[in-house]
Amino acid sequence: MLKKFIAICEETYREALARKTIIGYFIISTLVILVVMFIFMNPTVKEQMMKVQQYGKKSPNMAADMIMVKALDIFWTVVLMMLNFVTICLGVFSTTGFITSQMEKGTIDLLISKPVPKWLYLLGRYLASLTIIGLQVTYFIIGIWVVVGATMGIWNIGFLGSIPFIVLGFAGIYSIVVLVSVLSGSSALSMIVGIGVYFISSIVAAGRGIAAMSGGESKSLLATIADVLYYILPQTGDMSENMKNLVVGNAITILPIFLIILLASSYFMLSIYFFNKKQF
Amino acid sequence: MEFAITTDSLAKRFGSGKGSVPALPGVSISVRRGEIYSLLGPNGAGKTTFIKCLLGIVFPTGGSGYILGMPLASIAAKEKIGYLPENHKYPLHLTGEQVLRYFGKLSGIENSQLGARIDETLKLVGMSDWRSMKVKKYSKGMMQRIGLAQAMINDPDLIILDEPTDGVDPVGRKEIRDVLTLIRDRGKTVFLNSHLLSEVERISDRVAIMRKGEVITEGTVEMLTSTKNQYEIRISPDAIAQAKEILGSAFHRADDGLIEAEFMNPNDLNAAIDTLRTNGIAIESLAPKKTSLEDLFIELIGTSDVQR
Numbered sequence: 019m020l021k022k023f024i025a026i027c028e029e030t031y032r033e034a035l036a037r038k039t040i041i042g043y044f045i046i047s048t049l050v051i052l053v054v055m056f057i058f059m060n061p062t063v064k065e066q067m068m069k070v071q072q073y074g075k076k077s078p079n080m081a082a083d084m085i086m087v088k089a090l091d092i093f094w095t096v097v098l099m100m101l102n103f104v105t106i107c108l109g110v111f112s113t114t115g116f117i118t119s120q121m122e123k124g125t126i127d128l129l130i131s132k133p134v135p136k137w138l139y140l141l142g143r144y145l146a147s148l149t150i151i152g153l154q155v156t157y158f159i160i161g162i163w164v165v166v167g168a169t170m171g172i173w174n175i176g177f178l179g180s181i182p183f184i185v186l187g188f189a190g191i192y193s194i195v196v197l198v199s200v201l202s203g204s205s206a207l208s209m210i211v212g213i214g215v216y217f218i219s220s221i222v223a224a225g226r227g228i229a230a231m232s233g234g235e236s237k238s239l240l241a242t243i244a245d246v247l248y249y250i251l252p253q254t255g256d257m258s259e260n261m262k263n264l265v266v267g268n269a270i271t272i273l274p275i276f277l278i279i280l281l282a283s284s285y286f287m288l289s290i291y292f293f294n295k296k297q298f
Numbered sequence: 299m300e301f302a303i304t305t306d307s308l309a310k311r312f313g314s315g316k317g318s319v320p321a322l323p324g325v326s327i328s329v330r331r332g333e334i335y336s337l338l339g340p341n342g343a344g345k346t347t348f349i350k351c352l353l354g355i356v357f358p359t360g361g362s363g364y365i366l367g368m369p370l371a372s373i374a375a376k377e378k379i380g381y382l383p384e385n386h387k388y389p390l391h392l393t394g395e396q397v398l399r400y401f402g403k404l405s406g407i408e409n410s411q412l413g414a415r416i417d418e419t420l421k422l423v424g425m426s427d428w429r430s431m432k433v434k435k436y437s438k439g440m441m442q443r444i445g446l447a448q449a450m451i452n453d454p455d456l457i458i459l460d461e462p463t464d465g466v467d468p469v470g471r472k473e474i475r476d477v478l479t480l481i482r483d484r485g486k487t488v489f490l491n492s493h494l495l496s497e498v499e500r501i502s503d504r505v506a507i508m509r510k511g512e513v514i515t516e517g518t519v520e521m522l523t524s525t526k527n528q529y530e531i532r533i534s535p536d537a538i539a540q541a542k543e544i545l546g547s548a549f550h551r552a553d554d555g556l557i558e559a560e561f562m563n564p565n566d567l568n569a570a571i572d573t574l575r576t577n578g579i580a581i582e583s584l585a586p587k588k589t590s591l592e593d594l595f596i597e598l599i600g601t602s603d604v605q606r
Contacts, residue, residue: 032392036390125387127381133373134373297350298356
């Protein structure tokens with residue numbers, strides 16, 4: 019069984035290489051890393067950033083200096099948010115085909131005729147996709163981290179810690195993409211649903227955050243809907259929040275991590291259930 | 299007798315309720331081990347659906363069946379099966395060798411044996427020279443050959459082939475026929491689904507003809523193509539008129555010295571031959587009349603179904 023699982027993963031990696039999405043992502047990542055490197059190596063920028071550091075160390079209680087101190091945190095946060103957005107969108111676009119290509123007539127017949135349980139195909143493809151996205155994210159984040167660290171002498175460990183949160187967010191969205199792919203066999207529909215769910219879950223997280231800050235006693239219908247959506251859609255907004263917290267050195271919240279793992283597992287199990295029932 | 303495939307009223311309906319369509323009302327066949335068994339039928343007869351039921355690609359809605367003594371679609375049975383679907387597709391980024399490696403691994407072949415199996419099957423289907431070429435560059439005939447190699451990669455006891463010679467030129471078809479005969483000679487069973495009647499006639503041990511989801515006839519090619527009590531008598535073309543007069547109502551027709559005649563029993567046949575010879579007509583040959591599988595097929599299915 020393990021050998022068959024490895025064969026499915028290997029084939030997914032080969033397909034990813036053939037689609038050139040991995041190479042494209044690495045080229046774009048490398049370009050961004052190089053741009054960041056050139057920016058941070060610029061003497062003016064370097065001087066200003068060093069000043070920020072010095073001010074931060076000397077007088078962190080002063081309001082003006084605090085803004086300066088936060089500049090780097092903002093930089094890290096912006097990079098992470100952009101990376102999170104790009105990873106989930108590009109990830110969905112580049113990996114949906116791994117599932118739907120299996121469902122095509124002429125391919126699925128062959129796969130089912132082999133002595134491999136159907137669920138193993140989905141599991142192999144799903145986990146291989148996650149490792150591809152994980153590798154891409156790790157390369158980009160470590161690249162930025164090393165560039166900033168080497169040029170500025172600032173080694174923010176929290177930035178590195180955001181890797182699993184981005185992958186978890188993607189895992190949640192991708193589990194829904196897999197489900198839609200199994201049900202519909204359509205790459206286009208699966209991608210639309212995947213990206214749509216990502217945007218809705220981000221809006222829901224933002225909406226709940228605003229509602230929590232306003233602190234109203236009674237719940238509106240909209241708030242109730244937001245609550246329901248929060249528990250049935252992947253908690254990508256909370257993953258972003260955890261990333262921000264890690265970067266600025268605040269505590270992260272554990273519950274959304276369990277929730278997103280539970281949701282992704284549930285959607286994935288549902289995909290297996292429908293895949294087993296499906297006839298081709 | 300051991301059977302490679304047995305089905306008992308294997309049925310499949312698509313959809314449910316009043317709108318459901320009976321694709322297979324109930325098919326009962328027995329395929330013996332070590333034979334080439336062909337399933338014939340017009341488009342839409344249910345041949346592919348039947349194969350899909352055997353492999354678990356679709357789920358039967360009635361009846362039962364066994365493959366190599368194991369339940370249909372079981373993992374254990376699939377370990378001993380090779381399958382070439384109609385219009386099969388392989389990942390286009392793979393080379394022929396990589397296709398075999400991938401499907402070989404999925405079939406559970408040990409890595410230590412895989413290389414040798416790939417070499418052997420590629421050689422068998424005549425694709426050794428194109429093993430490193432990407433399948434997207436393959437012609438239709440090459441795709442069929444690599445598909446056949448894929449179906450044989452795990453050295454299966456039963457090979458199920460759905461239109462294996464589709465799109466293959468005559469030379470390629472002959473090569474595929476030779477491969478299938480070789481497989482049969484090695485004691486393997488071949489279950490062939492084809493609409494190329496002449497191909498089937500040449501290599502099959504037994505044939506079943508399907509129409510509207512039902513097997514309407516089954517038997518050896520010899521048995522199906524023989525015509526009861528009808529004989530072909532070859533004489534000199536000059537003596538046809540005289541022979542017609544002698545044979546009377548037994549005479550059916552004649553074409554360039556070949557007479558088709560029907561006799562109720564062997565005694566009548568012998569008496570007629572004696573009379574012909576007594577009247578100075580030399581018998582050049584005598585043989586039971588055979589029909590072609592194509593003639594039988596058209597007779598059973600009907601022209602309208604064939605054209606559909």
